[in-house]
Amino acid sequence: MAYDKFNILTSTAVPLPIENVDTDQIIPARFLKATKREGFGDNLFRDWRYNSDNTPKSDFVLNNPVYGGKILVGGKNFGSGSSREHAAWAVYDYGFRCVVSSFFADIFKNNCLNIGVLPVQVSPEFLEKIFSAVFADPQTQLEVNLPEQSITLLSTGERESFDISPYKKDNLSNGFDDIDYLQNIKGEIQTFASTLPF
Amino acid sequence: MSKTLFDKVWDSHVVRKIEGGPDVLFIDRHLIHEVTSPVAFLGLKNRGIKVLYPERTFATADHNTPTINQHLPVADPLSANQLKALEENANNYGIRHWGLGHQKNGIVHVIGPENGITQPGATIVCGDSHTSTHGAFGAIAFGIGTSEVEMVLASQCIMQPKPKKMRINVTGSLNKGVTPKDVALFIISQLTTSGATGYFVEYAGEVFEKMSMEGRMTVCNLSIEMGARGGMIAPDQTTFEYIKDREFTPKGEAWDKAMAYWKTLKTDSDAVFDKEFTFDGSSIEPMITYGTNPGMGIGISNHIPNASEIEGGVATYEKSLGYMGFHEGESMIGKKVDYVFVGSCTNGRIEDFRAFTSLVKGKKKAEDVTVWLVPGSHIVEEQIKKEGLLDVLTEAGFTLRQPGCSACLAMNDDKVPAGKYAVSTSNRNFEGRQGPGARTMLASPLVAAAAAVTGVVTDPRTLI
Secondary structure, three states: OOOOOOOOEEOOOEOOOOOOOOOHHHHHHHHHHOOOOOOOOOOOOEEEEEEHOEOOOOHHHHOOOOOOOEEEOOOOEEEEEEOOHHHHHHHHHHHEEEEEEEEOHHHHHHHHHHHHHEEEEOOOHHHHHHHHHHHHOOOOOOOEEEEOOOOEOOOOEEEEOOOOOOHHHHHHHOOOHHHHHHHOOHHHHHHHOOOOOO | OOOOOHHHHHHOOOOEEEOOOEEEOOOOEEEOOOOOOHHHHHHHHHHHOOOOOOOEEEEEOOOOOOOOOOOOOOOOOHHHHHHHHHHHHHHHHHEEEOOOOOOOOOOHHHHHHHHHOOOOOOOEEOOHHHHHHHHHHOOOOEOOOHHHHHHHHOOOOEEOOOOEEEEEEEOOOOOOOOOOHHHHHHHHHHOOOOOOOOEEEEOOOOOHHHHHHHHHHHHHHHHHHHHOOEEEEEOHHHHHHOOOOOOOOOHHHHHHHHHHOOOOOOOOOOOOOEEEEEEEEEOOOOOOOOOOOOOOOOOOOOOOOOOOHHHOOOHHHHHHHHHOOOOOOOOOOOEOOOOOEHHHHHHOOHHHHHHHHHHOOOOOOOOOEEEOOOEEHHHHHHHHHHHOOOHHHHHOOOOOOOOOHHOOOOOOOOOOOOOOEEEEEOOOOOOOOOOOEEEEEEEEEEHHHHHHOOEEEOOOHHHH
């Protein structure tokens, strides 16, 4: 599915300093009943965000109007648990284009890369700096620069580089996905398949 | 060059290596279910692409199905719509479909092995993180997202960087009352919920060599709960005996040829792992979790650790205990249990029901506990009846439900109410996993049985 190209993102950030945020928190299973990829942002962090009577929980960060922006900053081991891509869809549909953490669960990270959300892994120290800066001033701007593979706290100029494979970087920069690539090598795949024992 | 089991299977499936990028990995078998496939089919439709090898994909309905009155129309319109979409997509693209009510229907990771779809040396994927289950047969099996489901339908390949390799050895033998589930929960408690992220695990050592196929499936199933993409065990005589003569396993000459290859699927003696752990099997006791991720487990006779003994942030730890309504230093034994759930792709196989039944035999279900016994498939359900387990269960005051994922993820009506405590044989104790506000303690079928007859967390070794 096509997504927005990713180049340089400058935005304020939403801080969620909790570790091991699992995909059941990002989007609970009971909201996975759709057959289309629409509206998942409404249920992002559903049970942390709303009471059982659907009124917003005022102490949850997404309900605090002072925080906003296209960057979500989470604690260590973000996105653990289920393979549901719906979690990445919910993050995207809510309006985030980048998730920053000191550590990501594998499948969630892959899912993000496949749908145009950039996962940026920073050191635990830099993550703490971002949390402190954003809590001190919610208007703090972060610059996520994909071509240079860097993330900068614009208030202080502190900066860290992040890893991404050249292949995925190219995909995100151009809005390509893997199916475009795989369709182009179909002949090679069919030849390979004909040699397999199974 | 020396290779690990994982290398051998992975390398033999690489169609192409991309410079500075992932490998294009060929997938032998693809399992799909109603929840993570509809958007993938929609993608195919929008691009005007056909399924490349429909005979390599198998569809079942499991995540979102009722576990009572399966002969009636599904009441929830959204669930019914998802089941209909799976059936229509399977029919349109020529994919084998074992829908609700079909005699081979069941949880995707139960029916794969049961029907011989799962074989040594194969690459197997499914839009479900517990696909790691199939690694028990010496297959590379892992969960994928919906974009990747679409890729596999379109091209029978996915794009994956090769993970690092870890070996976990468990030596010696297990004590009475200690099951494969306890071994897995013990390992996860040692490595933490993210300790194997970025790795593919091979389980080795006497404990796994002596373990049944179903036990191995339970262990490999839980690999994802320490962050590993998958886990695998080298195929041996136990494996070959299990798969022989199942519907989709090779027969006759093809079997002999396959066996000759499968017997080569072992890690070379001088192969190197990026990380290696060794544990003593005799030091493991029945396990139970006290927190909100599967790494928060302890031996059942132990006390809940203090925040200072735990790796990770104090705030996260306190939030977790707060959700559970537990406190540092408390004993787990004697804690009130409101619900017991036996089932799921982790512990919903015949051996799990045999273990549960062996403990409750001659006893009675505790009055104020609700117990959901949910077989992993119709074949398991039939076996429970055939072996006479159902009679024993009925005598002890239990009833059997129909197959499906059920309360493991509570997508259907099998939800544990807010604030209630459940001992579950499933795989995740995340906040709200078994229903909004539900509090889950993960454990083995024996610990579940002990809770079901006493109404509190009980060491099963005192009852067997």
